[in-house]
Amino acid sequence: MALDFTAIDFETANGFRGSPCSVGLTRVRGGVIVEEGYWLMRPPEGHDHFDSRNITIHGITPDDVAGSPRFADVFGEVNAFIGADALVAHNAAFDLGVIRSASEVSGLAAPAFDYACTVVLSRKNYSLPSYSLPFVAEAAGVPLRNHHDATEDARACAGIMVDIARKHGVDSVRGVFESMRLAMPHADAYDPATDEVSKATRSALERIAEMKDGLANGTARGGRSSWSTEGPNPEPNAHADVAHPLFGQTVVFTGDLSLGRPQAKTMAAAHGAQCASNVTLKTTVLVVGSGFAAADLSNGRLTSKAKRVLDLQRRGQGIEVLSEGEFMQMVG
Numbered sequence: 001m002a003l004d005f006t007a008i009d010f011e012t013a014n015g016f017r018g019s020p021c022s023v024g025l026t027r028v029r030g031g032v033i034v035e036e037g038y039w040l041m042r043p044p045e046g047h048d049h050f051d052s053r054n055i056t057i058h059g060i061t062p063d064d065v066a067g068s069p070r071f072a073d074v075f076g077e078v079n080a081f082i083g084a085d086a087l088v089a090h091n092a093a094f095d096l097g098v099i100r101s102a103s104e105v106s107g108l109a110a111p112a113f114d115y116a117c118t119v120v121l122s123r124k125n126y127s128l129p130s131y132s133l134p135f136v137a138e139a140a141g142v143p144l145r146n147h148h149d150a151t152e153d154a155r156a157c158a159g160i161m162v163d164i165a166r167k168h169g170v171d172s173v174r175g176v177f178e179s180m181r182l183a184m185p186h187a188d189a190y191d192p193a194t195d196e197v198s199k200a201t202r203s204a205l206e207r208i209a210e211m212k213d214g215l216a217n218g219t220a221r222g223g224r225s226s227w228s229t230e231g232p233n234p235e236p237n238a239h240a241d242v243a244h245p246l247f248g249q250t251v252v253f254t255g256d257l258s259l260g261r262p263q264a265k266t267m268a269a270a271h272g273a274q275c276a277s278n279v280t281l282k283t284t285v286l287v288v289g290s291g292f293a294a295a296d297l298s299n300g301r302l303t304s305k306a307k308r309v310l311d312l313q314r315r316g317q318g319i320e321v322l323s324e325g326e327f328m329q330m331v332g
Contacts, residue, residue: 003031003165005116005173006085007158009150010098011058012043014051016204017094017332018101019043020071021050021060024150025081026158031165033158037081038151040068044106057325058148072106075099079111086173086184090133090157092117093244093271094329096187097200101332103190104197105205112189116173118160119245123320124180125164130321136160185243200332231262233275240272245330247272249320250282255289257324267331285320287327 007026013019025037042048042065050062068074089095092115103110122131126139133156137144142159146152161173168179177184197205240247251273253261264287265275279286322330 002029003162003171003173004029004085005088005158005161006082007088007154007161008082008095009089009153009157010095011060011148011150012054012098013060013062014043014047014049014054015328016047016101016208017097017329018105018201018204019047019049020098020102021065022058022150023074023078024152024154025078026151026154027081027085028158028162031162031171033155036151036155037078039074039078040065041074042066042068042070044071044102047105058150070106071102072108075103075106075108082113087113087115088118088157088161088173089115090118090136090153090160091245091326091329092119092185093241094332097198097332100187100190100198101201101204104192104201107192109192110190113187114174115185115187116161116176117185117243117245118157118164120243121164121176121180122160123245125167128320132323132326133157140164183243185241229260229262230277231260231265233277234266234269236269236272236274238272240270242272244271246285248274249285250274250276251285251287252276252279252283253287253289257287257289257327264327268327271331279319283319285322287322287324289324 005028007028009024010020011022013021020041021043022038022040026033027035027037040060048062050060055061087096096113096115099110102108118136119131122128122136122139126136128135128139133153134144134147137156137160140160140163142156142163144152144156161176165171165173165176168176170176170179174184242248246268251265251268252275253264257264268275268287273285276283
């Protein structure tokens, strides 16, 4: 076997992961990048509005994709580029979810994929304050000059996968999992004629319908939800996907997000996370709201819980810090 795979990165127009507006692909053969691909696209019809928050992140506007084909017209080329390769992505739950949700709302079939998530693998191979792509790329010695450009992110992800394989002395993605005594994750195919839509897509469609009803009836609510109520800590879903980056983690929230803290806990628990109300020696993930970004770890913009996390990290406890955007990507 050889270290052959395709790295992928999607950017989306809004909070629904089935709204891709660009995708970058990096093909690796024998541990070397041999080809790259990039597509701008209009998201599926009905899901093609652009949120200002997403535009701020990736810089893609409705005008940029106005003359581009829709996802349904592009995905055939994207899938042909991937071929039979294993897919590698940083937070693969998001990128594989983009393919699934966008296919579902487009009425397209989606193939099955063996895949690797470099967030999950990085946690087991590097000791870092955050496993966001810039931090891991730096640890792997991979340049990343324009984070959230889909091509550059896919290229950085590919470099991280190559570095992890080198650390384990193996020559395949599957070999990395075997050396770590882990099963290689697999995403099932989707057939619109026989399969139900995923829970993530179903929930998004329900939220859209509720929003439209609210606007029609004059009962729509806007603004940010209050996080003053910590809420209960729900039991983790024991049947969640063990390959998800939140499965088995002990998660604490701090700061203000765009949703209530009880709702955030419910979403994390659905993916197999144990939620807690305070940072302790059991904490493995801290989600920070209030506009926090991973770079804030370097410039001192921290909440009291984040400071507590850094103190524990200095004592040798491995705790990952996530921004709101990274958490929301993980939970779809």
